[in-house]
Amino acid sequence: MTTSTVVDTTPSTTPSPFGSPPEALPEANRRIQMPRFELGERFTREQLDFLDTYGFIRFRGFLPKASVRKLVEEVEAIDRLLIETERTIVNGVPLIIGKKKDGTKYVQRMVFSSLLGDRLHRFLQDPRFQGILEVAGPGYRIAERERDGLVVNHFRHEEGSSYSRLGWHTDSLRDLAYLEKPRRYLNVGFYLDDSPITKGGVRVIPFSQNQGIWPMLTRKRYFQDVAADPEEYAIEAEAGDLTIHDGRIWHRVALATAMGEASRRRVMYMPLMEGPLKVKSATSATPFYFRLKKLARL
Numbered sequence: 505m506t507t508s509t510v511v512d513t514t515p516s517t518t519p520s521p522f523g524s525p526p527e528a529l530p531e532a533n534r535r536i537q538m539p540r541f542e543l544g545e546r547f548t549r550e551q552l553d554f555l556d557t558y559g560f561i562r563f564r565g566f567l568p569k570a571s572v573r574k575l576v577e578e579v580e581a582i583d584r585l586l587i588e589t590e591r592t593i594v595n596g597v598p599l600i601i602g603k604k605k606d607g608t609k610y611v612q613r614m615v616f617s618s619l620l621g622d623r624l625h626r627f628l629q630d631p632r633f634q635g636i637l638e639v640a641g642p643g644y645r646i647a648e649r650e651r652d653g654l655v656v657n658h659f660r661h662e663e664g665s666s667y668s669r670l671g672w673h674t675d676s677l678r679d680l681a682y683l684e685k686p687r688r689y690l691n692v693g694f695y696l697d698d699s700p701i702t703k704g705g706v707r708v709i710p711f712s713q714n715q716g717i718w719p720m721l722t723r724k725r726y727f728q729d730v731a732a733d734p735e736e737y738a739i740e741a742e743a744g745d746l747t748i749h750d751g752r753i754w755h756r757v758a759l760a761t762a763m764g765e766a767s768r769r770r771v772m773y774m775p776l777m778e779g780p781l782k783v784k785s786a787t788s789a790t791p792f793y794f795r796l797k798k799l800a801r802l
């Protein structure tokens with residue numbers, strides 16, 4: 505651990521890209537200073553150390569804003585098409601649908617997104633994901649057609665929203681259910697919108713990836729507990745940033761204090777898988793993709 509470069513105990517140096525006042529950020533944001541990391545083809549030693557030590561990391565400007573806007577356009581086109589065609593399931597996985605104040609429906613959890621849009625598919629071919637896969641562990645792949653594929657979460661805080669926060673959890677319950685030692689699984693998020701503290705956003709409990717099985721089961725009530733934790737760290741991010749957190753860490757998505765449009769927060773989660781291929785039925789994906797291309801003129 506390179507404590508000399510990553511830990512800063514001086515409160516006045518709180519790094520917030522939005523100028524969020526230090527008093528609005530949790531204590532841990534003052535104790536842990538994350539350098540401005542950028543991701544190349546491979547992780548640097550310092551980046552690996554940061555992720556291993558704290559259980560999370562943020563890379564600035566993984567894509568420039570103009571490229572993010574192109575991806576957002578495509579996500580919005582897919583969203584419109586899913587709503588217009590009244591799709592509620594993709595490859596057997598249900599979508600989460602919400603309603604805006606004006607009654608417009610929209611998709612709050614989109615799955616297999618890269619099968620529905622060419623730009624998203626090409627995004628996943630970025631060579632820097634190979635570097636992430638290496639860090640994830642041997643045998644990991646980008647699994648566009650497995651589990652939920654590329655997920656796009658769309659959080660909004662307003663009446664009609666089905667997805668405005670998520671309670672505390674780790675992603676290791678499945679391992680525990682099989683009585684296996686929880687394995688490290690990397691949650692890789694790519695931000696389509698800025699996510700300042702006013703939008704709520706991801707909170708993590710640093711170092712908790714190292715906890716034993718008992719605290720992993722009992723420190724919080726899974727998904728029920730939503731209150732701030734005295735140890736939590738708030739991950740703020742800008743559109744185009746990429747974040748990674750260890751799935752064994754306690755994490756939640758906090759409710760925005762902003763409402764409506766100002767609370768909109770869209771983050772894509774990369775589908776990382778290992779082990780035998782478990783491709784989901786694609787019977788509806790191909791014709792759907794062509795229909796989408798036609799409708800959205802992508």
Ligand SMILES: [Fe+2]
Pocket residue numbers: 673674675755
């Ligand atoms: Fe999670």
